[in-house]
Amino acid sequence: MQDDNILKLAYELSETTRNKVDLIEKIMRQTQILALNARIEAARAGVSGAGFGVVAQEISHVSTRINQIAADFRVDVDQYAAQIQEAGTRMSSELRGQRFTDLSRNVVELIDRNLFERSCDVRWWATESxxxxxxxxxxxxxxxxxxxxxxxxxxxxxxxxxxxxxxxxxxxxxxxxxxxxxxxxxxxxxxxxxxxxxxxxxxxxxxxxxxxxxxxxxxxxxxxxxxxxxxxxxxxxxxxxxxx
The missing domain is CATH 3.30.450.20 (PAS domain)
Structure with a gap:
């Protein structure tokens, strides 16, 4: 059903996003390690490695910032995914309830029409010559x-x-x-x-x-x-x- 597909897509989107954020965080951790190693090597090089040390420092700052963005993004995705799933579940329940209501109403109408037709039949046949x-x-x-x-x-x-x-x-x-x-x-x-x-x-x-x-x-x-x-x-x- 369409509402079940919406819930499935919301769950898959949430899982895919979490996996991608995990991958970004992993890469950024590796980047921070590389930046740290670069700063160590720059310090050993003395004056000639000073410029490279500044670049390594900036790379460390950037990776830290990206990690923070990824973490915030994870929180936002989890919140929105939860809201989508909640809304989808509510919509699914409401749609099912409406369908059952419509089916019940149709059944009652069919029964009512059938009973009325039976009363018409018997009154009509009572006049048969x-x-x-x-x-x-x-x-x-x-x-x-x-x-x-x-x-x-x-x-x-x-x-x-x-x-x-x-x-x-x-x-x-x-x-x-x-x-x-x-x-x-x-x-x-x-x-x-x-x-x-x-x-x-x-x-x-x-x-x-x-x-x-x-x-x-x-x-x-x-x-x-x-x-x-x-x-x-x-x-x-x-x-x-x-x-x-």
């Missing part, structure tokens, strides 16, 4: 077959659902979309289920009921989030719910 007809005539075998066929067609297009049911006023499942997969569902009694009672209590077709995730025996004990709404007379949205 085949389901309305069966709810009005729950004993009609032909209408039951037609409703099951329509539910199966819907399930082939929507992969998020385990099964779709039509339930009569008494809480009996009278149609489903996957009888081969979940044979225990058809004819089962869901009258005690909270989602059924809440769906039957809705006041108009824009309302719906949803249950917390729980295992469903009729769906092979699969964890299930159930959405339900009432199927109203002639599919109208603002009439009393005779069926769900």
């Amino acid at each position: 085949a389901l309305v007809a069966l709810a009005e005539n729950p004993e009609d075998q032909d209408l039951q077959s037609l409703a099951c066929s329509r539910l199966a067609t819907i399930l082939r297009s929507y992969t998020v659902y385990l099964d779709l049911w039509v339930v009569d006023q008494n809480g009996k499942v009278i149609a489903q979309g996957r009888p081969e997969t979940y044979p225990k569902a058809l004819g089962s009694d869901v009258s005690s289920a909270t989602w059924f009672r809440n769906a039957m209590a809705t006041r108009h077709g824009d309302q719906f009921a949803v249950a917390d995730i729980e295992t469903n025996p009729s769906l092979d004990d699969a964890p299930t989030a159930t959405y339900a709404t009432a199927i109203r007379d002639k599919g109208e949205t603002h009439v009393e719910p005779p069926h769900v």
Whole structure:
């Protein structure tokens, strides 16, 4: 990642600079030794070596000054490198935090959109003519077959659902979309289920009921989030719910 590269470059810059400063200091120590030897030889030479002794003295002063500059430079580099690393670490943490925040927000938005779409689905299908007809005539075998066929067609297009049911006023499942997969569902009694009672209590077709995730025996004990709404007379949205 880019922020990790910045930290790596800052560390490498700091190490390279330290190494170069070490090399400069080593050279300057050698220069000081040479200057000292030159001054000794100049002293032995007497008057004829006096000028050379002055040059050796100046070289010693210069090397000392360069050593001081190198030492100061080392301190500055260490300080700036530490600040760069600290800033890079903080930036890396902030960027990661922002990325995680964005990912979390996207996940929440996806979940929220998905749940809203499920509520739209169930309210829309409650107006489907085949389901309305069966709810009005729950004993009609032909209408039951037609409703099951329509539910199966819907399930082939929507992969998020385990099964779709039509339930009569008494809480009996009278149609489903996957009888081969979940044979225990058809004819089962869901009258005690909270989602059924809440769906039957809705006041108009824009309302719906949803249950917390729980295992469903009729769906092979699969964890299930159930959405339900009432199927109203002639599919109208603002009439009393005779069926769900």
